[in-house]
Amino acid sequence: xxxxxxPSRVLDWSVQPPYLYSPYVAxxxxxxxxxxxxxxxxxxxxxGPVYGEGDIGPLDHDLTKNAAKNGEPLGERIIVxxxxxxxxxxxxxxxxxxxxxxxxxxxxxxxxxxxxxxxxPNFVGAGRTxxxxxxxxxxxxxxxxxxxxxxxxxAWRPAHIHFSLIGRNFSERLVTQMYFPGxxxxxxxxxxxGIPNIKARERLISSFDLETTRPEWxxxxxxxxxxxxxxxxxxxxxx
Amino acid sequence: MRPxxxxxxxxxxxxxxxxxxxxxxxxxxxxxGEHILLRGQVLDGDAxxxxxxxxxxxxxxxxxxxRxxxxxxxxxxxxxxxxxxxxxxxxxxxxxxxxxxxxxxxSPVPCIAVRVFARGMLIHAVSRIYFSxxxxxxxxxxxxxxxxxxxxxxxERQLTPxxxxxxxxxxxxxxxxxxFFDL
Numbered sequence: 001x002x003x004x005x006x007p008s009r010v011l012d013w014s015v016q017p018p019y020l021y022s023p024y025v026a027x028x029x030x031x032x033x034x035x036x037x038x039x040x041x042x043x044x045x046x047x048g049p050v051y052g053e054g055d056i057g058p059l060d061h062d063l064t065k066n067a068a069k070n071g072e073p074l075g076e077r078i079i080v081x082x083x084x085x086x087x088x089x090x091x092x093x094x095x096x097x098x099x100x101x102x103x104x105x106x107x108x109x110x111x112x113x114x115x116x117x118x119x120x121p122n123f124v125g126a127g128r129t130x131x132x133x134x135x136x137x138x139x140x141x142x143x144x145x146x147x148x149x150x151x152x153x154x155a156w157r158p159a160h161i162h163f164s165l166i167g168r169n170f171s172e173r174l175v176t177q178m179y180f181p182g183x184x185x186x187x188x189x190x191x192x193x194g195i196p197n198i199k200a201r202e203r204l205i206s207s208f209d210l211e212t213t214r215p216e217w218x219x220x221x222x223x224x225x226x227x228x229x230x231x232x233x234x235x236x237x238x239x
Numbered sequence: 240m241r242p243x244x245x246x247x248x249x250x251x252x253x254x255x256x257x258x259x260x261x262x263x264x265x266x267x268x269x270x271x272g273e274h275i276l277l278r279g280q281v282l283d284g285d286a287x288x289x290x291x292x293x294x295x296x297x298x299x300x301x302x303x304x305x306r307x308x309x310x311x312x313x314x315x316x317x318x319x320x321x322x323x324x325x326x327x328x329x330x331x332x333x334x335x336x337x338x339x340x341x342x343x344x345x346s347p348v349p350c351i352a353v354r355v356f357a358r359g360m361l362i363h364a365v366s367r368i369y370f371s372x373x374x375x376x377x378x379x380x381x382x383x384x385x386x387x388x389x390x391x392x393x394x395e396r397q398l399t400p401x402x403x404x405x406x407x408x409x410x411x412x413x414x415x416x417x418x419f420f421d422l
Contacts, residue, residue, distance in 0.1 A: 010422050015245050017361035024248075026359025029284040030411045034388070036421035039365070040380060043343050044352050045422060047307035048297055049323035087240050100256030110252035112291075126256035162250060164257060169309060170297050170352050171422055175363065177247040194361045195245045203244055228243040 009038065010171050010228050015200040023190035025151050041171075046230060048169040051096045051130055061129040063099075063141035073123035075104025075142035079212050080178070082223040084135045084165065091135025092172070092227055098128045098164040099139060106145030106159075115147050140218065146185055158185035158192065165227055172229030179205045180221070246362035251291045253356075254327045258293070263326040265296075265337040269319040272301025272338035276404045277368070277394065280332040281355060284412040292357035294333040294409070296324045296368075303341030303349070339370065339403075348373040348381075350392075355409055364419040368407050371395045384418055391417045 019031035039045065059066040064073055080099075084092045102108045102125060105117040109124050123142060131137045144159045160177040167173065179186060186192050186205070195201040203226075212220025249257075266274055281292040299305050300317040307313060322340075326333035340349045351368040369375045369392050376382045381389055394407035410417050 011362075012243055015243055017245060017247070019360065019362065019364075021361060024359070024361065027361065028359075030289065030357060030359035031284075032364060032416055032419050033412050034416055034419070036419050037384065039420035039422045042346070042380075043305065043310060044297070044299070044350065046309045047305035049321055050307055085241055087243055089241050098256055100253060102252075108252040109255055113252055124255065128256075162247075162253065162256075164249075164253075169307070173354060173363070174244060175246060175249050175356055176244055177250075191247055191361065195247075197245075200242065200245045203242070204247065225244045226241045 010230065012228065015195070015197055017194040017196065021190065021194040023152075024194055027194075041230060045170045048172070049166060051094060051166070053130070055096070056128060056130055061127055061137075061139050063101075063123065063125060063127045063139065065140075066127060067124035068122045071122050073103065073120050073142050075120075075123075075145075077140070077218040078143050079138065079140055079214065079218050079220040080161065080206065080223060081136065081138040081209075081212055081220065082206075082225060084131050084137065084167075084225050084227055086227060086229065091131070091133075092167055093131055093133050093135060094168065095131040095135070095137070095172075095227070096128065096166040097131060097137045099126070099141070099161050101125045101141065101144040101161045102147055104142050104145050106147035108147075117145070117147070143180070143219075151190060156185050156188070158183040158189050163225065165225065167227050167229055169230060172227050174225065174227055176225070177204060178223045181205055181208055248358060248361050249293055249356040251358040253293060254329060258325060258327040263324050263333070263335045265320065265322065265324045265335060267319055270338055271317050271319070272341070273403060275337060275339050276334060276402060277337055277351075277407065278332055278334035278404065279394075279406055279408040281328050281357065281409045282411065282413070286410075286413060288328070288331055289357055289411070290328050290331065292328045292333070292355055292409075294326050294328065295354045295356075296335055296337070296351050298322050298337065298351040299340040299343050299349075301338050301341050303343045346378045346380075348375050348378045350378070353409075355411075357411075360411075364411070365422040366409065366417055366419050367392055368405075369393050370405065388416075388418050391415055
């Protein structure tokens with residue numbers, strides 16, 4: 001087998017949650033049961049969509065403005081920033097980072113969200129940006145509220161912001177959630193608890209950051225993300 | 240080495256952010272190649288359609304080229320084809336307007352890379368779509384798969400008055416569970 005065709009594993013299953021985690025009830029009928037098949041790296045997985053500034057609008061990163069109709073959204077304004085790194089610690093440029101979230105009252109704009117909490121006419125809760133040359137991204141938004149779900153009796157999701165990252169090729173893809181420090185709901189949340197390793201879980205908790213915080217304006221949270229994927233040496237050896 | 244960040248479910252409420260108008264239409268009238276409709280359902284262990292899944296595809300252009308610098312033929316790739324699509328399943332299934340890709344050497348047959356996300360999946364699943372009108376056993380990966388299971392990767396070609404349709408379902412579990420890869 002050539003270098004290209006040797007199986008190249010990306011995900012670390014000591015860190016990643018399993019498909020089947022029965023406390024999260026919806027996994028029971030949706031979890032694949034067969035073992036995953038190793039995938040030799042081909043050009044199909046070493047390429048992927050390339051995004052540029054033309055894909056991003058000027059307000060896409062500012063959720064307090066990108067859906068404003070007649071004022072500011074309600075809630076606690078926050079800045080969420082961080083760096084996307086590869087597993088060797090290098091910043092990953094050009095990553096499409098998309099986020100979505102509930103409003104300050106814990107309500108999503110999605111039509112299927114039936115939670116009895118108010119919508120905010122000035123907030124949709126969706127944003128997108130690209131990481132810069134060093135892998136940094138930055139959003140301005142509102143701190144989301146906790147919301148109830150029906151997984152089990154009295155189930156509440158901890159406040160979270162959903163993140164979707166599309167990196168440099170098909171192998172660099174992550175959908176995850178960012179949590180807030182000190183949230184008492186984390187220990188009851190089967191989605192968070194589904195991550196097998198306590199240290200890995202804690203990497204999804206942002207940290208309050210005074211340096212990011214802007215006086216008289218907004219609290220800052222820092223959230224760094226390590227994006228698994230075919231590593232860079234793999235590309236360099238390719239040519 | 241830095242430890243990788245763990246995945247979490249996409250949840251039920253992603254569509255307003257991730258499923259954009261036209262995100263499942265990969266072609267315009269100038270895109271080269273055979274234009275096709277690729278459609279199917281995501282099915283759970285009870286064979287019920289999953290209406291809150293997100294399906295992403297990535298593929299080469301009609302000549303087997305990618306608009307990505309890892310492809311040595313990058314500069315020759317079809318400028319009217321990016322190759323990435325996203326579809327939700329809220330209407331009962333997913334669909335993409337795309338083209339049949341060219342084969343990507345060394346494989347002599349075409350295929351499409353797929354990722355599926357859903358509420359109830361703490362982490363995505365990766366699969367591939369092959370095409371029923373090709374000799375897929377010529378593809379070393381396809382040929383290496385369990386003969387009882389590899390048929391789950393084959394999209395069935397149908398000729399309809401509206402054009403060429405390929406039908407391919409994703410079965411998350413059950414007797415005909417789709418082959419998923421470790422990526």
